[in-house]
Amino acid sequence: MIRAALVAASMMMVLPMVAQKQFTLEDLNFGGTNYRNMIPQNRSLRWWGDQLVRVAADTCWTVNLKNGKEKVFFTRAQVNKWMGGDTVRSLMGITFPYADQSLVALGTVGKVQMVDFKAKKQVWSQNRGEEQAAEWNKESRAVAFVKGDNLYVTDGAGQTRQLTTDGSRDIVYGQAVHRNEFGIMGGLFWNPAGTRLAFYRMDQSMVTDYPLIDVPEMDDTTRYIATPAPEKYPMAGQTSHKVTVGIYDLATGQTTYLQAGDPTDRYFTNIAWNPDGDMVYMMELNRDQNDCRLVSYDAATGRRIAELYRETHDKYVEPQTPIVFLPWDKNSFIMQSQKDGYNHLYLFTDGKQVKQLTRGNWVVMDMLGFDEKGHNIFFTANAENPIQKNVYRVNVDGGTMARVDEGGRGWHDAALSASGKWLIDSYQEPDVPRNIAIVNTTDGKAVRYFTAPDPWQGYTVPEYRCGSIKADDGVTDLYYRMVMPVGFDPNKKYPTVVYVYGGPHAHNVDARWHYCSRSWETYMAQRGYLLYIMDNRGSENRGRDFEQATFRQLGQVEMRDQMQGVNFLRTLQYVDTARIGVHGWSFGGFMTISLMTNYPDVFKVGVAGGPVIDWKWYEVMYGERYMDTPQTNPDGYKKTSLINKAADLKGRLQLIIGLNDPTVVPQHAYSFLKACIAAGTQPDFYVYPGQGHNMRGHQSVHLHERITRYFDDYLK
């Protein structure tokens, strides 16, 4: 009997070890061969007016808004039959441009097409080539595009006109300018009717080139030798490009430029059209980024009409969203601003600010749209909790605000139907991989449409904790996430890795699945590490003052806050304080080296990816916003420069960059190595040839194997 019991006990011990699967980086890392199976399932959804449609590669379904039931709408085979000659390879890219027409827009090789799925035939098609940028307008069906650096428009009838001839690497048309800062994501802006096109023109002939290098592919037999791949890169304090805004009128065939004055050292952003399509609005910011004006222009003449709004601040103003007109009142628009300390919505009527629509110590994140009938605006915000994102509506007339998502917890993304009556609410909570609900915005009732299964079923999943500590100011709450080592035993001491980003416009900890843990953390937890991640002052979603605490001394306040985190870790008996590592990328690479060299006795091992080393080598727009110029803030630049810290390196530090990084150019890392060589310190270094600021695809798996190995070698 005793013997039998022993056997049973040992079987008990063996069984869970056999049953539980171990994660690999191919499972957990973006680009890994099994990654797609390991992330929570999702549904690809479109609105066709107020009809919800789910799309997949070969089929699409209508979704019943009352009960979430799906019915086959049409299949790829059917669409291809309806089109006659051309073949669409997947339905994933389809859209339903018109709420009131049975048309689906899709792309085939070299073409865009529209198919009437009721009439079962193709009703429109337009040729498309390889373009540097393109923007289609559904009303006029005209497309504006950039090819060979010049700008073209093909009208709805298929007539193509070339708008510019001097496009080049120096003169850039119709593309994002100002290095994608200020919310800029493109350079082509149709008016609502698609009859006039606003476009960016950027003269960057006066901007220095950063000499990036392309290493040829291994199978390139025609050119063995590496080639220059110069990148126009305006560095802080140096000469920057000049941007103007052109207006092309399809009816007249004429182009007019907005009469905005000398573009030297100015930023033109957040371009918007009035509903009638005869006025253009933009935000105009000075190079010092502390004086911002909303200005309107006559689209026909380019004449400046009026300055509607001006915002100044002794640190900086950062306009990020264009104004949006009310669908029911073409004389009123919504503007976003954090002038009261938090990003909120403001109503303007007849060009004048009428009232503040939202208010509170929380931020409006995204405007989703309108309910034209009820005069509501829908938006996301973190009004429940600094680490949540929920969906709200606010009534423009009465100002009442209500939450409209399912459950009120977690992190919600939403898409509004055409009328604003329905909302798709796709969300995660710390223990919810993904739910999708259909919300009736009128009565707030939610129907659960989709509940994703736990993709990590059968694996040993570590424990994810979340909490807050006080910042170095003793007042501000900072949120952290901890990933506990698999098989956590509070009486053991664990090597601990602080993952850090720390810069503006990003945060790490939120109320998503596993508190938004990066899956590499889980991999490390499986290997016996404790992971700690905290959003310091300077990071996003906490309001203006929280972010601007870092002004003119990037990294300093951030480090002090991160050290508060380390002090907290020191209070935990299971943290091995002799084995604390740090890892981060980009701004987080800067933070990693800053921490390694400012607290050389605290951090034993660090891995810094794509690190900024000296802000004077970073680009004008982002760099000067936070640091002013090297000329006006020499002390700040000097204090934060890691060149001056090279001699203080003590632990093991690996720098990793992409050889073709156009964002944090390789000069940063090289100069730090030079300084370390001169100082007699020994960082390690690795480079991904052909890669940019982040490693793409499967190279990310290689990268994280590399990062993991470094901690295994020196921290474990």
Next chain:
Amino acid sequence: MIRAALVAASMMMVLPMVAQKQFTLEDLNFGGTNYRNMIPQNRSLRWWGDQLVRVAADTCWTVNLKNGKEKVFFTRAQVNKWMGGDTVRSLMGITFPYADQSLVALGTVGKVQMVDFKAKKQVWSQNRGEEQAAEWNKESRAVAFVKGDNLYVTDGAGQTRQLTTDGSRDIVYGQAVHRNEFGIMGGLFWNPAGTRLAFYRMDQSMVTDYPLIDVPEMDDTTRYIATPAPEKYPMAGQTSHKVTVGIYDLATGQTTYLQAGDPTDRYFTNIAWNPDGDMVYMMELNRDQNDCRLVSYDAATGRRIAELYRETHDKYVEPQTPIVFLPWDKNSFIMQSQKDGYNHLYLFTDGKQVKQLTRGNWVVMDMLGFDEKGHNIFFTANAENPIQKNVYRVNVDGGTMARVDEGGRGWHDAALSASGKWLIDSYQEPDVPRNIAIVNTTDGKAVRYFTAPDPWQGYTVPEYRCGSIKADDGVTDLYYRMVMPVGFDPNKKYPTVVYVYGGPHAHNVDARWHYCSRSWETYMAQRGYLLYIMDNRGSENRGRDFEQATFRQLGQVEMRDQMQGVNFLRTLQYVDTARIGVHGWSFGGFMTISLMTNYPDVFKVGVAGGPVIDWKWYEVMYGERYMDTPQTNPDGYKKTSLINKAADLKGRLQLIIGLNDPTVVPQHAYSFLKACIAAGTQPDFYVYPGQGHNMRGHQSVHLHERITRYFDDYLK
């Protein structure tokens, strides 16, 4: 009594540990702060006719040839007084151009001067600026120089004339061509009287640029951003440059080009003048490097006169030394060739080969000069032993040969006096740091002038062993050096590092001090490693077939030979075969990665510096000599390419390069990293920004600390 004895014993044990000093890399490494004190002392000597002169910064001495006794000749203070205005900062650069005149040539800021040390006054001076190249002729006192890419001549009277105007990065005048192969070290060649100048002109406009990058110095406040530093780099199988040879006549002021025919895919090298200075000779080699001709030209007209000699070989012919005319017979010259299998001297009279002057299974290394009276040629050769270098004379008339150095052992460098009657013999032996003897070449008697003290007195010096094993062919002797761990105990097992170069034109093991051990080996021995270094087939000084065994498959025979060395190591019980590492630079970097990937279970750790990865990315001249072109030898290129071996990497391998390496361009390392990333293998990597193919100055100390640490981390 017992107690007293114990105290004495423990003192005995402590004393040697206190007394013996430990080496640091600052002591042992080139560029280290104490390096100069740790290398064997030397004497800087000049011949003034048959008078020996020792020079130092502030003083020079005459040396008595009979007894080596020194007497102050003159001081720097005296010279500066004699010159009047200008100041020479050190006497180390002085020469005595004329055997029969009391003149010393020296350089001051912006000038070259001559001082008569008997008349005690300056007798001649010429201005000099910053030049890309310069060559002075002592007879006419004319100087040819290159400035701003163009060629100039200043005659002895100080008259300057510009010879060319189209010099540029594309059109290169008066500098080394063919990437310094074929013994080329410069591009300006005066005739003996200094009345005519031969010079190279290279058109490299058709050669691709390799895009190297200069990272600005940290204190550069005017230009923050990195700059392109393109290097004209003709890769194997690709379009190469075109070289022609011009002759400028000082008397007529006219330039004539040698009528050598179409320069496409041809090498012109070993330019020489006849004693009368009216004929030019050069070696002309085809691009395939298997057909070489010695051709003479009329210097006045450029007309081709005659082909005097032709050498072909089915592998390659490699001319490396210009012909040298006999001082006593202006119709006779000496040519060097390894056409009988070893480099030897051949006498030509009236343009025809008359006889072979030296013969045997050993090689002539350097021709030192002549004894005009006795009709002897002096030269160095390894006739005693493949790893020695001794000094010999051979009689041109009778052919008798005799050794003339002191002792007949070791490695001898020598300088002949003007008449050839005296020889300075500076040498090392495995246990001799440096001796300098004065040899009377007539009777062979040697007087010891200088005996360097052991610079490592007081340090614990490891044991240096030397021996030979059989090559992979079972026949050929290969010489190795072993540096035993400090405190060697044959019953222990030691981590062992194979240092390797392995390429042509170099060798590692010779009969110099400590068998020519690189001082890093001693540092490693002090840290408990055993070092093993062996010259495989393909390396220098062993004759043509020994070198050419590697033809069209660089690395293959070399690896097999190195593995013979590893098999030998395996027979030594004190070698830990589980801890074998490998390290090499340049060709040795190529060998290191070749060995790591072809024998992944043998080598646990490797450090590869400036490694060739694929010979198709190496330069035309060197690459095609050994590998032919990628077009004609695709199998050889494929087999030796390390791109195809990236997946086989198992152990820890660190690649290290100079970011500005113009010899093995960074593309090699980058492409290997790319291949490893694609294959999922994990080499390490480091780069020295601003450094070329080798790390200069104190950066070499940093480098060797890095290399050492890598073995400490993973092999120890």
